[in-house]
Amino acid sequence: MPVSPLDARTARLLPWIVAIAFFMQTLDGTILNTALPAMARELLEDPLRMQSVVIAYMLTVALLIPASGWIADRFGTRRIFFGAILLFSCGSLLCALSTTLPQLVGARIVQGLGGALMMPVGRLVVLRAYPRTELVRIMSFITLPGLLGPLIGPTLGGWLVEYASWHWIFLINIPVGLIGCIAVYRVMPDLRGPQRSRFDTLGFLLFGGAMVLITVALEGLGELHLAHMRVMLLLLGGLACLAAYWLRAGQVAEPLFSPRLFRTRTFAVGILGNLFARLGSGSLPFLVPLLLQVALGYSPAQAGMSMIPLALAAMAVKPLAKSIIDRFGYRTVLTGNTLLLGALLASLGLVTATTPYAVLLIQLGLLGAVNSMQFTAMNTVTLIDLDDSSASSGNSLLSVVVQLAISLGIASGAALLGGFTSEIDSGEISSVLGAFQLTFFCVGVLTLLAAAIFLQLAREDGRSAKRVTTEIQE
Template structure:
């Protein structure tokens, strides 16, 4: 670990605010967009059911670049990279607002993703290196608080801006915050580098990135891109081949991007695979619900955004219950039971119709938010809890990648199911657009429930030996 920098009192006081603001920008942007997708589709003359690429382009870019964030910060310095990340994110926001076609918007979202992939990993790295371990829990808790406010404010603000201004403002509001962040980064961000220059596994990075990209495009090919099944199979097999080549190579080199030895820790292996498959349902939730409310049920953007408040609020309120519940029941029982409950609640959205009482819909969303929050906390904590200090950094980086990738795959899968059922409207199997949404939620819920079989592979005592449970881990 490098020696701690000599921070003056003002920098030590302001640094957590700078990182927290960057975190807030990122989480707000991730939630404010979903409510605006139908309005954006109308303005760009696109089908609102095929707008998932706007979300996936950002998340996949973030997932691709997270593994390189630590090496880039050590190579060029944290101040320069953090400043560049905020600048890229802000420029991407401006380009999004100026976009006049779906392809331009997707390209602008990729620029945003380049900045987003570096903002939070580098921000956390600065905090880790700049403060003593005794201050770390307090500082990290302060930094993650805005991440909880983003999902609470984002959908409502997005719906309000779309209804009373235009969708362009969901991106333009990032600009003044970004300018302030750029100034603060240049003025107060310490320029830290690693104690020694490590080699970056460029070949492994290319193979792992190609695998993620090809598999995601394959799923997109079933939905928005409407590729022939032969091309989808070729893309899927190509992605799996790149992934196999990566792991075979990683097992024979000294410093791979992610070491296969990580999976010798049972809790890590179960946590990573559980994250990947359990999030296929919950990852699609923020994308599918605003579409259901606006496109199928006729809600206004503002009303759809406000309907998401119970989901985010319940997620915040249930967080303090995660630690005592897990300590009492154990990870195996909590995760297997909670995964079944999460899948059942997702499937229950398939019962929502035009005659469903609004209060009952809000109750369903609140329950989903609470169960989802407990799921994320338990999954992420069990993944890292038994790793030693030497492998914790690599394990945490892989977890961050898997979280982003799983959400992208969840949105792509949900959109593919919705597109498939929508194409059957009027053919006897699906009667209406609402019916297509109902069948999609039922399928997504069942797929999520299957992930419970993964968590049943945990032993009852797994996670109890280590007492490093931190309910602030989320995402």
């Protein structure tokens, strides 16, 4: 149930404000990669060192997200969401004004401070402001603009770099951020937790440290190309911090994330499902463009255009999510959809140089539609049965798991592809295309196995909010 009733104007405009903030954040994440080579040339840097621009933002987000729920409860959603958009916009301006790589990295950290709060606090506002019966519809709406980021980001980034300068990929955030700040100040309700709690500083340091170490370890398998010994040390250090946190969390009165959250079955299943079912979908942005360009010989422009059906189908399915989930229930939808998602990922392993282009576009479109339904159902079932006292903590933990799962998906995809590619010289795999085919098959099978997690849901799980609302109305 919402913390307080919303007037009609606020109820209508609030999803738009959150959706615009999500769009600004996802656009920035996809537009930047296209501009990195041009930025390196102007800053007189090695393009390989420019990865620090991405890593600085990612680590800042990983470190701060665990504290987002407590910060929103302590200072109010309006003030924090306003501050998040302002920080993100100021960081964008500082990025555009940067003349050296260290300045740019520092500016990206400022951006990360805002980005770490925008998505979890925005989702928390929706969770508290609307009845649980409206959660699927509102969540589908606010994530819809976020799907436009991967669709237009690479194309817009390339156009801005070619016809203007790389500075504009950051400057375009400023007018959007200004409009967002004004809208938040005028429209967004100031929602807070039912009671104040002390901040778990030691727990934050342990959990935040674990997320940073694990994230760097996962990136070390992929883009950072760290030695396996260093990756193992980072991973073991992160797991040790995580174990220390959970042992401590069961003994303190007000931990950052309480183990009691996992007594809610839908939350426990949703968190674990998000972690493992996103392995395949998290690797898609990394694997598909490489498949099209490296293995099939598409040009960058043709590869970018080929991704359009994936994004368009994802957006088309969002409005249908609520009626499908209401009709079949979370258990059936998530189990069946996860199996379908795994099968579609594995089907990309059947793509060859002779596969008709139309067939490939249909495969990508179906994959986008199923992936979109998966995200909506997983995120909603995770939060739908939490009470107001647990909402901010559970929502923050969901954001952490999503961030970790995306990194894990990219790292696992990169590790599998690298491993299969290394076998080409030995003759065990005949071509680069063969390495991609085996990678997609393995990723698909891993996703199929995640369906067993969603089978642990009861048929009526996630529908309690609907029954409660009906009883109140009667």
